[in-house]
Amino acid sequence: xxxxxxxxxxxxxxxxxxxxxxxxxxxxxxxxxxxxxxxxxxxxxxxxxxxxxxxxxxxxxxxxxxxxxxxxxxxxxxxxxxxxxxxxxxxxxxxxxxxxxxxxxxxxxxxxxxxxxxxxxxxxxxxxxxxxxxxxxxxxxxxxxxxxxxxxxxxxxxxxxxxxxxxxxxxxxxxxxxxxxxxxxxxxxxxxxxxxxxxxxxxxxxxxxxxxxxxxxxxxxxxxxxxxxxxxxxxxxxxxxxxxxxxxxxxxxxxxxxxxxxxxxxxxxxxxxxxxxxxxxxxxxxxxxxxxxxxxxxxxxxxxxxxxxxxxxxxxxxxxxxxxxxxxxxxxxxxxxxxxxxxxxxxxxxxxxxxxxxxxxxxxxxxxxxxxxxxxxxxxxxxxxxxxxxxxxxxxxxxxxxxxxxxxxxx
Amino acid sequence: xxxxxxxxxxxxxxxxxxxxxxxxxxxxxxxxxxxxxxxxxxxxxxxxxxxxxxxxxxxxxxxxxxxxxxxxxxxxxxxxxxxxxxxxxxxxxxxxxxxxxxxxxxxxxxxxxxxxxxxxxxxxxxxxxxxxxxxxxxxxxxxxxxxxxxxxxxxxxxxxxxxxxxxxxxxxxxxxxxxxxxxxxxxxxxxxxxxxxxxxxxxxxxxxxxxxxxxxxxxxxxxxxxxxxxxxxxxxxxxxxxxxxxxxxxxxxxxxxxxxxxxxxxxxxxxxxxxxxxxxxxxxxxxxxxxxxxxxxxxxxxxxxxxxxxxxxxxxxxxxxxxxxxxxxxxxxxxxxxxxxxxxxxxxxxxxxxxxxxxxxxxxxxxxxxxxxxxxxxxxxxxxxxxxxxxxxxxxxxxxxxxxxxxxxxxxxxxxxxxxxxxxxxxxxxxxxxxxxxxxxxxxxxxxxxxxxxxxxxxxxxxxxxxxxxxxxxxxxxxxxxxxxxxxxxxxx
Numbered sequence: 001x002x003x004x005x006x007x008x009x010x011x012x013x014x015x016x017x018x019x020x021x022x023x024x025x026x027x028x029x030x031x032x033x034x035x036x037x038x039x040x041x042x043x044x045x046x047x048x049x050x051x052x053x054x055x056x057x058x059x060x061x062x063x064x065x066x067x068x069x070x071x072x073x074x075x076x077x078x079x080x081x082x083x084x085x086x087x088x089x090x091x092x093x094x095x096x097x098x099x100x101x102x103x104x105x106x107x108x109x110x111x112x113x114x115x116x117x118x119x120x121x122x123x124x125x126x127x128x129x130x131x132x133x134x135x136x137x138x139x140x141x142x143x144x145x146x147x148x149x150x151x152x153x154x155x156x157x158x159x160x161x162x163x164x165x166x167x168x169x170x171x172x173x174x175x176x177x178x179x180x181x182x183x184x185x186x187x188x189x190x191x192x193x194x195x196x197x198x199x200x201x202x203x204x205x206x207x208x209x210x211x212x213x214x215x216x217x218x219x220x221x222x223x224x225x226x227x228x229x230x231x232x233x234x235x236x237x238x239x240x241x242x243x244x245x246x247x248x249x250x251x252x253x254x255x256x257x258x259x260x261x262x263x264x265x266x267x268x269x270x271x272x273x274x275x276x277x278x279x280x281x282x283x284x285x286x287x288x289x290x291x292x293x294x295x296x297x298x299x300x301x302x303x304x305x306x307x308x309x310x311x312x313x314x315x316x317x318x319x320x321x322x323x324x325x326x327x328x329x330x331x332x333x334x335x336x337x338x339x340x341x342x343x344x345x346x347x348x349x350x351x352x353x354x355x356x357x358x359x360x361x362x363x364x365x366x367x368x369x370x371x372x373x374x375x376x377x378x379x380x381x382x383x384x385x386x387x388x389x390x391x392x393x394x395x396x397x398x399x400x401x402x403x404x405x406x407x408x409x410x411x
Numbered sequence: 412x413x414x415x416x417x418x419x420x421x422x423x424x425x426x427x428x429x430x431x432x433x434x435x436x437x438x439x440x441x442x443x444x445x446x447x448x449x450x451x452x453x454x455x456x457x458x459x460x461x462x463x464x465x466x467x468x469x470x471x472x473x474x475x476x477x478x479x480x481x482x483x484x485x486x487x488x489x490x491x492x493x494x495x496x497x498x499x500x501x502x503x504x505x506x507x508x509x510x511x512x513x514x515x516x517x518x519x520x521x522x523x524x525x526x527x528x529x530x531x532x533x534x535x536x537x538x539x540x541x542x543x544x545x546x547x548x549x550x551x552x553x554x555x556x557x558x559x560x561x562x563x564x565x566x567x568x569x570x571x572x573x574x575x576x577x578x579x580x581x582x583x584x585x586x587x588x589x590x591x592x593x594x595x596x597x598x599x600x601x602x603x604x605x606x607x608x609x610x611x612x613x614x615x616x617x618x619x620x621x622x623x624x625x626x627x628x629x630x631x632x633x634x635x636x637x638x639x640x641x642x643x644x645x646x647x648x649x650x651x652x653x654x655x656x657x658x659x660x661x662x663x664x665x666x667x668x669x670x671x672x673x674x675x676x677x678x679x680x681x682x683x684x685x686x687x688x689x690x691x692x693x694x695x696x697x698x699x700x701x702x703x704x705x706x707x708x709x710x711x712x713x714x715x716x717x718x719x720x721x722x723x724x725x726x727x728x729x730x731x732x733x734x735x736x737x738x739x740x741x742x743x744x745x746x747x748x749x750x751x752x753x754x755x756x757x758x759x760x761x762x763x764x765x766x767x768x769x770x771x772x773x774x775x776x777x778x779x780x781x782x783x784x785x786x787x788x789x790x791x792x793x794x795x796x797x798x799x800x801x802x803x804x805x806x807x808x809x810x811x812x813x814x815x816x817x818x819x820x821x822x823x824x825x826x827x828x829x830x831x832x833x834x835x836x837x838x839x840x841x842x843x844x845x846x847x848x849x850x851x852x853x854x855x856x857x858x859x860x861x862x863x864x865x866x867x868x869x870x871x872x873x874x875x876x877x878x879x880x881x882x883x884x885x886x887x888x889x890x891x892x893x894x895x896x897x898x899x900x901x902x903x904x
Contacts, residue, residue, distance in 0.1 A: 081759030112765075116757055278882060296756075298789050299581070299885030307880035331760035331790060339756055342852045343795070347879060393801035393852050 014038045014054040015404050017383055019065040023352075023390075025359040026374040035065065037381035040403035045375055060406065062398050066355060066390060067374050068123025068382030069337055072362035073245070073271055073291040073324035075130045076334045077107045077114050077142070083333060087111070090130035090327065092137065096168065096176060097189055099160045099237075100229035101137030103128035109142065109152045113334040117325070118144040119411035120336045121384025123402045124154065124372050126362070130327040131163040131247040131272070134182055135189075138233065139245065141366055143382070145402045154368055159243040159269060160233060162186070165253040165302050183256055190264050193234035199225045200235065243267040245291065249274040249302035258286045269365065272297075272326065274306035280317045289365050290314055290321040292357075294335045295343035297326065311341075311357060312348030322362035323354075342391035354391065385410065486510035487863075488525045492534035495849070497541055497811075497819045498833040507539055509840040512863035517834050540814065540849060541833050542588025542841030542859060543796055544821030546751040547705065547731050547785035550578035550793070551619075555594030555602030555636070561649045561656075562663050564635055564697075565689030566602035568594050569623070574616045577877065577886055582793035583609050583867035584878035586843030586856040587786075589624070589822070589831055590793075596638040596707040599650070599660050603693060604705055605633035606825050608841075609859075611866050624827065634729075634825070635697050638707035639716055640763050657716055664724040667694035697726040703826055704728045705751075709763040711735040718746045729824045731785065733775070734758075734767040740778035749781035749824050753790065754799035772803035776812050783820035784813075794856075794878065801850040814849060839863075 015037040022033035022045065034051040036044040044051060053059070080087025089106040092098055107127065108114075114125070128139025139159045146152030162168075164183075169176055176182040203225050236242040244266050246257040254275055261268045268286075270276065272293040276283060283290065292311055299306050307313075314321040323344060325335040337358045345354035363373025371380050381404035388395035397410035487509045494505035496517055506523040508516040516523050525531060554571030556563035572592060582590060588609055594601035607622040616622050623631040639656050643649070650656040670691040677683035696702040704726045706717045714730060721728040730736070730750045736743060743750060752775070758767040776782050784799040786792070791799070800813040812820075822832025831839050840863035847854040856878070859867035868874050876884050 081765050082762050083760050084762070113757060113759065296792060296795065298792070299880055300789065301886075304885030305880070305882050306885065309879050309881075328760070331764065332756040333759035334757045336756050346853050346855065391852050393798050394805045394850055396805065 014043070014057040015381065015401065015406070016053050016057040016059045017065050017385065017401065018048055018059060018061045019063060019385070021064045022375060023064060023066040023355050024375040025067050025356055026376045033065075035375060035381075035383065037383075037401065037404040040381055040405075042375060042377055042379050042381050045377060058406075060385060060399055060401075062385040063388050064386045064390060065375070066121070066384050066386070067359040068372065068380075068384050068400065068402060069121050069358045070124040070126070070322070070362040070366065070368075070373055071117070071122055071325045071337050071358075072126055072322035072365055073269075073326060074117075074125050074127045074334065075327040076117060076125060076325070077109065077111045077127050078103065079113075079130065079327060079333070080108065081112045081116075081333055083330070090128075090136075091132045092129075093133065096134040096170070097185065097230070098133065098137055099135045099233035101129060102157060103138050103140040104149055104153065104156045107140060107142065107149045107152075109146045109149055114144050115408075116411075117334055117336055118400055118402075119397065119408045120338050121386075121390075121397050121400050121410075122325075122337060123382040123384070123400065124363075124368070125325075126158060126366050128159070129161045131161070131167050133163060134168045134176055134185060135160060135162045137161060138242075141368060143402055145405075145407050154371065155366075157233070157236070157242055158366065159245040160237055161245045161247070161271075163247040164256055165248055165250050167247060167249075167302060179252065179256065183260070186260060187263065189230075190234060190238070190260075190266075193231045193238055194264075196225070196228060196231040197235045197238055237266050238264065240267055243269045245269040245271050247271040249293070249306075251275040251278050253302075254279050255282065258282060258288065261286060261288070271324075272303070274303040274310075276319075277307050277310040277313050278305065280313060280319070283314075284317055284319055288319070290319060291324050291365070292321050294324060294326045294337075294340040295347070296335070296340060308343060308347035311344035311354070315349055315353045315357075320361065320365060321357065322365055323357045338390060338397075339393075342393070345391050351391070380404075486515060486526050486529035488529040488531045489534045489539060489844075490520065490525070490531055491536075492844075493538045494834060495538060495540040495814060496834040497815050498835055500811075505539075507834060507842070509842070509860070509863050512840055514834055514836055514838050514840050516836060534844065536847075537857065538845040538847060538849065538854075539834070540586075540843050540845065541818040541831070541838075542843050542861065543586045543817045544783070544819075544825065544827075544832055545582070545587050545590045545786050545788070545793065545796060546729065546783050546821045546824050547593055547753075548582070548590040548788045548793065549593060549595070549790075550582055550590060550788050551576045551592055553593075553595045556598045556600075559648075561599045561643060561645075562659060563598060563602055563690065564600045564663075564693035565691075566594070567605070567633075568592055568602055568636075569605040569619055569631060569633070572605070572607075572619045574619050574622060577884060578788060578793070579609055579611055579622075580867075580874070580877040581884070582786075582788065583611055583859045583861075584856060584869070584874065585786075585792070585794040585796045586845070586859050587793050587796060588841035588843070588859060588861050588866075589825070589827065591634065591705065591825055593634075593705060594636045596636075596642040597645070598636075599638060599643045599656055600663070600694075601636045601638065603633050603702070604636050605631055606827065608839075608861055609866060610861055610864075612861075612864050632826070634703040634705045635693060635726075636705050636707070637717075640707070640709050640713040641761060642707065653713065653716065657720065660720060661723070663690075664694055664698070664720075664726075667691045667698065668724075671695045671698065698724055700725075700727050703824070705731055707731050709734040709761075711738040713763070714739050715742060718742065718748060721748065722746070732764075732787075733771070734764045736780075737768060737771045737774035738766070740775050740780060743775065744779040749783065749820070750775050751783045751785045751821065751824055753785060753787050754802050755791070769802050769806035770808075771806075772813065772816065773806050773808035776808055781820050781823065782808075782812065782816050783824050784816045785821070797849045797854070798852065801852070804850055810850070817849070 017035045022030040032048045034048045075090040078090040129137030141154040142152035271291045341354045341358045360373040363369040383401040385399035400408035489507045494502040551572040555566045555568045593604045606624040673685045732753045733750045819832035822828040842860045844858040
């Protein structure tokens with residue numbers, strides 16, 4: 001599915017990584033371990049003394065190796081380093097409801113910031129349209145390598161990004177100007193999508209019999225339903241093919257998001273969610289997944305109540321979550337999830353849970369856990385190598401492997 | 412010592428002088444339009460204090476102020492700690508003695524006798540370092556210059572600070588004890604900065620006066636904020652280019668020079684003084700070394716422009732942010748200008764910061780430049796200030812220099828290193844007590860002491876709230892930062 005990068009450092013020989021500690025994110029840590037990567041996949045993992053290493057293998061040694069990190073929510077590649085019109089495609093402000101905007105048409109795999117986060121071991125990103133409009137557009141999942149979006153792509157159109165609260169209200173007489181209006185607009189659109197969905201279903205049922213070439217139904221519903229890109233995208237959400245990612249920080253906006261899920265039976269990813277710590281029972285009862293704001297997000301505005309301990313509280317409550325890099329309008333233009341998880345680890349989240357919050361947990365949330373997120377046989381050989389505890393600020397990433405290729409010497 | 416001292420070592424923590432009659436007399440003379448530059452500094456400070464006395468009841472009715480003024484009781488001795496004096500090598504198993512708001516003794520267990528009446532605190536396993544000094548912060552508000560003009564040096568940030576802003580408490584949770592509160596970078600000259608001590612004890616400060624740092628005469632100390640590059644450009648009357656920016660600044664300093672000459676020529680003859688001009692006064696103070704210029708600058712050529720202007724007009728300058736500093740480190744070292752740098756998790760956000768790198772601190776330091784860090788709070792979180800130094804060390808900066816960059820180097824850049832920045836006998840007892848190495852991501856600030864009084868205690872629930880975050884721990888308004896709002900609305904300048 002993925003093309004190997006043309007500038008690959010290694011040829012087709014096996015790549016072997018040996019570390020004093022392998023953090024597998026699959027329930028165990030292996031001391032003095034070896035990982036054998038062949039054809040872009042992990043072929044073997046185990047104790048160094050007990051492993052057969054293919055001849056001519058390229059061997060990389062380090063202190064600690066962990067799975068390549070998965071950023072569960074970023075806008076990198078749509079949002080660029082210069083922060084000027086020409087490299088900022090994360091938000092189209094001409095209309096509050098644009099679920100039809102595809103991330104694949106905007107993602108720049110050569111964006112410097114993609115390379116930047118890769119140098120710290122981020123190998124997969126769920127990126128796309130930013131918070132800021134009621135529905136700002138779609139997202140995609142990509143590896144942080146590749147010269148075209150097609151080379152990088154894992155999944156196109158993974159979610160539709162929406163925003164509740166002051167982040168997407170408008171001034172003056174433009175809508176939505178209030179929270180109530182936001183929900184009214186969203187509900188109206190989803191009801192329209194439900195109707196569109198049932199029309200599409202009737203059309204399928206009403207298809208002419210090919211053998212007899214006879215119309216089984218001659219009423220008006222047999223006329224083809226005109227394509228509607230906006231509603232098609234939402235039909236995917238109603239059908240469970242795409243998640244609805246709702247950025248909601250304040251408790252009342254989180255409650256509104258839950259209400260929307262109840263009404264339309266859709267898969268919700270609660271994004272940012274600064275007040276999640278105040279809404280643990282409600283989030284748990286609604287069985288919702290949280291794409292948690294960066295630990296170092298600013299404690300102001302809608303995020304005034306955010307806490308360094310939210311990750312620990314979600315973990316303790318058994319709520320599925322991952323720590324995101326998120327979107328930054330100014331500086332730092334992109335956040336590195338390694339650092340964000342480090343802060344959570346210093347504020348109550350266990351070391352193992354912090355590692356999982358940027359590896360296997362986001363992979364499971366995004367539905368790509370069969371490919372990435374842990375060091376297990378058969379998975380993509382995506383690895384991050386370190387010269388010490390990955391969460392220590394003074395430790396270095398000393399190598400990044402994607403699809404069995406050394407793609408970065410670290411940072 | 413980087414700068415000419417603005418003040419002498421002896422000073423009062425807060426103005427305790429009542430509005431005495433001689434002060435009132437001299438302040439009255441101000442109303443006769445006597446120019447302050449021709450007066451003694453005492454007259455100015457008296458005027459300030461007299462002004463304050465009008466706005467405020469006597470100290471006894473201001474619990475915040477009186478709490479801050481309350482002299483510390485007996486001595487406190489911390490023992491068994493790892494001490495980082497900063498001006499000397501680390502002391503394992505050391506003793507630190509504080510009394511009367513000052514550091515009384517520091518040394519090894521063997522060489523440091525503990526007074527019999529001292530309260531002894533066992534700090535085994537803990538690290539004690541000087542309270543952190545942030546040379547560039549926006550806590551409490553940004554409201555100096557407005558949008559009417561790019562050059563407003565007479566406008567004071569101290570007239571806009573909200574001391575009840577929760578950011579001050581969060582800063583204490585990061586071990587900070589001194590901050591330079593700055594106006595924004597959206598002007599060539601955005602006004603006067605003010606140096607503050609975080610005197611947030613059981614009773615919070617009530618008004619800004621309670622947190623000011625003053626000179627011997629009681630005058631609040633602060634710098635002057637300037638900026639170049641793209642932030643300070645804009646539609647007319649703001650400059651549209653770098654050339655125009657420098658021209659506008661030079662024009663003003665030349666006017667200030669002429670003003671200074673007229674004031675000097677008038678000597679004590681009030682009738683010959685020029686009309687008083689607050690903007691020009693401020694620039695004259697900068698040229699006289701009484702007000703350090705804190706200059707926002709990112710790109711290498713903008714850095715060189717600051718050097719050029721500071722040499723032409725002789726204002727003492729700290730280069731701030733200095734994203735491209737590593738490209739012109741030799742030139743900065745040759746100009747003997749210190750750098751207060753920002754450490755951000757990624758480059759970019761605007762073109763002139765696209766080459767920001769973690770190694771900036773190392774390269775500058777190795778070139779011989781004095782380096783401090785700053786939070787630029789709300790750009791970075793004061794609670795995590797120590798990680799700026801840690802990330803610099805990650806990129807090879809000398810560890811001791813990086814720790815000095817959080818403390819003593821910053822104190823020097825504010826001209827306050829005779830009172831703060833290191834654990835030195837005679838300096839203010841501003842200290843941060845840590846659970847471990849300040850450069851470790853797992854280390855927590857346990858306590859912060861300001862002038863010998865406990866200002867932050869992680870084990871207290873209210874302080875813990877500010878340290879961890881939670882309901883009402885943050886600010887309910889988004890930070891008003893130059894370019895931040897514009898960026899949010901689609902594209903930074």
